[in-house]
Amino acid sequence: KLLDEMSTEECEELALSSYTYWLATFDEIQPDRGMQRLAALKDIRRHYIAENKKYDSTLERLRQTCRLRRDNTITVLRTLFADNFDQFGLTANQLAIRAEYQVLVSEELAKQNMVVRGYDRENRAILYKLSRTKKDTLELAYTLTQLYLIDRAAAASEVVSRGKQDQVVVVLVFDNYLRSLSPPLST
Incomplete structure (x- = not known):
């Protein structure tokens, strides 16, 4: 319905x-x-x-x-670090957005390492988020990075489970955590 x-x-x-x-x-x-x-x-x-x-x-x-x-042009986000992104038929505008997003996400990942790695017993991808190393961030960069990584994790779960799994596991690693490095609450 x-x-x-x-x-x-x-x-x-x-x-x-x-x-x-x-x-x-x-x-x-x-x-x-x-x-x-x-x-x-x-x-x-x-x-x-x-x-x-x-x-x-x-x-x-x-x-x-x-x-x-x-x-947030999720389609463009999915192509950010693909080697063969030309196969996706992006328009000139989407290519410009892709280039901008690539810089923003790369800079944000330099401030906080995050990686999709491995699966649990139910074939849910595991997204590891490590402590931030720098506080300053742009709200757009922070948001795009979160969207990019959760989409990557969801895609990994979907592919490995052949469409049966739509969940991910997020592991927050608080080693060396400093509250002073947390992004602003507005993000």
């Missing part, structure tokens, strides 16, 4: 949350409407559960998610 409320563009945006669906859009054989529907339904299910199975709040959250994905 929630899927029927979404526009065609919103359905595609929700389906693109699936890393395997996103990759399939670059294949010679494009994903069909059925594959799009399944990928979108998985994302809808996640939101429905997160919103305590409340229809109206789930619908609103889904629309917010679509806007967030468009506004």
Whole structure:
């Protein structure tokens, strides 16, 4: 029922949350409407559960998610450190955004090491976040880095589990933690 409320563009945006669906859009054989529907339904299910199975709040959250994905150009984020990013058919504007994002994320990762490495017994990718080494940060850089890494972890979980796992494990390593190096609360 929630899927029927979404526009065609919103359905595609929700389906693109699936890393395997996103990759399939670059294949010679494009994903069909059925594959799009399944990928979108998985994302809808996640939101429905997160919103305590409340229809109206789930619908609103889904629309917010679509806007967030468009506004932060998650598709561009996924290509940041890909060697073969030219296969993704980015526009000139997206290439410019990609170059800007690459600098921002690289600078932020120099201030706080974060890495997706390994899996738990349920094939959930593990994202390790180590203590920050510098306080100063741009809100956009901080946000993009968090989005980039959580998307990488979710993609790893999805690929390793063949679509059965949509969760990740985040490990916060507090060795050498200094509160003075924490980013501002506004981020």
